[in-house]
Amino acid sequence: MTDTGTSTETTPGRQVRVVLVDDHRMFRTGVQAEIGDTPSTGVDVVGEAADVDQAVSVVSATRPDVVLLDVHLPGGGGVEVLRRCSSLMTDERPVRFLALSVSDAAEDVIGVIRGGARGYVTKTITGPDLVAAVFRVADGDAVFSPRLAGFVLDAFAATDTPPVDEDLDRLTQREREVLRLIARGYAYKEIARQLFISVKTVESHVSAVLRKLQLSNRHELTRWATARRLV
Incomplete structure (x- = not known):
């Protein structure tokens, strides 16, 4: 190093x-x-x-x-x-x-x-x-x-870029974690195991993320996350 x-x-x-x-x-x-x-x-x-x-x-x-x-x-x-x-x-x-x-x-x-x-x-x-x-x-x-x-x-x-991403800032910390895992291709059951939450809770977080970001499905969500280098 x-x-x-x-x-x-x-x-x-x-x-x-x-x-x-x-x-x-x-x-x-x-x-x-x-x-x-x-x-x-x-x-x-x-x-x-x-x-x-x-x-x-x-x-x-x-x-x-x-x-x-x-x-x-x-x-x-x-x-x-x-x-x-x-x-x-x-x-x-x-x-x-x-x-x-x-x-x-x-x-x-x-x-x-x-x-x-x-x-x-x-x-x-x-x-x-x-x-x-x-x-x-x-x-x-x-x-x-x-x-x-x-x-x-x-x-x-930096003074030439916004200090926060307003879209990302709408999400809670847990919603951001679920977003990243979805974008990486994890299934709901795998996310539930990773985060020690239920599958139903994962589904709830995904629905909230899609609603807040005005996206229709996990494919759009993956493109959105990739464009922001969150994956």
Whole structure:
């Protein structure tokens, strides 16, 4: 990965408590071996999770300093974890989130930053740089690779584009999740399993999305989502 501008120096004796959230057990094991098994790193891995529900439960129970959060997770993704943990980010001792993902897509970066994450690095980051990024995020700094920082600057600082998509803004967070899954070709039963809701609730959300966007069917919905790079 490109240089994050992080310093690999840490404060002697200081410990940062971290939770790892990723649906691949081998990756979690590798990260723990890289940053959490050596006392000299100053990182104490206090919990792991493989999906949205587990993540919310573990983060709420352990109240870590930093959560290393994958973007694509069963149950609604990293954005859903951020939404459900939003109250923990504003505590007197806030939990801070650092996205760690294989994806470098602009929509993924912008989505989690809007959700409250303090930074975003890709899984090609080195162990020492990841340790340094964890400490910086724990201190309240924002950490990105240069390319990903550009996405965020473009999204939040551009003056020649509207700050929000008015059509998309009509949808609730859950409706947006259903919209993306429909556009990716998921069947109603598959969406229900992914989001832990009933098929009837999925049908209700789809009807609401079609009505709000003034679309007739899921094919039009897929074209609409693809045109906005939401898929």
